[in-house]
Amino acid sequence: MRNIATRSGSEYTQGYVFTERPIRNNEKIVIEVVGVQQLYKGGLAFGVTCCDPSTLRATDLPDDSSDLIEMPQYWVGIKDIALQPRVNTVLSFWITDSGEVKFEKDHGFPRTVLHVDNSLPLYMYFDLYGSTQAIKMRGKCFNFGTLLETF
Template identity: 35%
Template sequence: MGNTTPKPLIDSSLQHRPVASRQYCTVSKSGVKRHTSAPPNSIESPRFHPHAKGKNIRLDTQLRRATRKNSFCNGITFSQRPVRLYEKVRLRLSGVHTGWSGALRFGFTSLDPSKLALADIPKYACPDLVTRPGYWAKALPERLAMRDNVLAFWADRHGRVFYSINDGEPILFHCGLNIGCPLWAIIDIYGITQEVTLLGGCSDNRTHF
C-alpha cells in the first residue's frame, strides 16, 4: 500500500520570513562552539519560564498554568527549556473572555529567555517581538480560540511550524525558522485568550512532509 499520510493544511495567512542571521550557540568545556538543533533528551514536558514573562502574567506554583490578570496585552510567556524538533507543545485554552478581540499568539525563539531583561519584554509578540531577529510567531485564528480547545504546535527539521487543534489535522503555520540552534516556545496570552495550561504527554511528531 502507498503512503496515505494526509498532506498538512496551509494557514491562509502564511508568509515566508527570511531566516534571521542572529543565532544562539553553546560553548563546550573544550572551548569549541557547537550549534545544535535540539537540547538534550528530557522526559518532562515543558513548563513556563518562571521569570521571563509579561507584567500581567501570573503563574501557578507548578509553572503549568499562566493567567493574564489585566488588560488584553503584556501576556508574553516562554518555555522554561528549549523544545526539541518535532516535540509537540500542548496546551489547553483554559480561560477565554469574549470581551476582547484577537487571540493567542505562538511560535519560537532562538534566544534564551533567561537572558532577556524584563524591560525588553514588549506588550505584544506580534508585531513587537517578531520584528526582532531570532523570534517567529503568529496569531491563532480567533475562531479556533475556544475554551478548552487543546492546541499543539511543533517545529520540524525544515524550519517549519505546524499546529493542530484537538489532535486534528496538522496545519502549516510558519516557515523560515533557524533550526541550527535551540528553540524556546513563545506563548503570548493575548486578547480573548486569558489563561492557558500546559499539558503533559508531549510527544515527537515524526511525520515528515
C-alpha cells in the same frame, strides 16, 4: 510543576509565556485554553525564538508581540494562531527535522504555519492577549512578566 499561565484580567497585553528550555525537533507542545474573557478581541499569539527567555526583563518585551521581530535575536511568530479560542480548545505545536513548524487544533489535521532555522536552539512562546485569559501547558513552561501568574 507550574503549568497554568494566566494574564491579569485588567490587562490586554504582556501575557508572555515561554518554554523553559529549547524545544527538540518533533517534540510536541500541547496547550489547552482554560480561560477566556469576551471583553476583548484577538486571541493567542505563538512563535519561536533563539533568545533565552531567562535573559529577558519584562521591559524588554513589547506590548504587541508582532513587534518582537524588531528585536536583535531571531524571532518569528503569528499574531492570531487561535482567533477567539474557546475554553477547552487544545492546540499542539512542533518543529520537524526540516524546520517546519506544525500546528494542530483539537487533534485535527496538522498544518505548517512557519518555517524556521532549526539549527538554532529554539524556544516557543505564547502571548495571551485579547480574549485568551489562561492556558494550561503540558510540561514545564517559563513564565514572564509581573502580569503573568503561574500555578
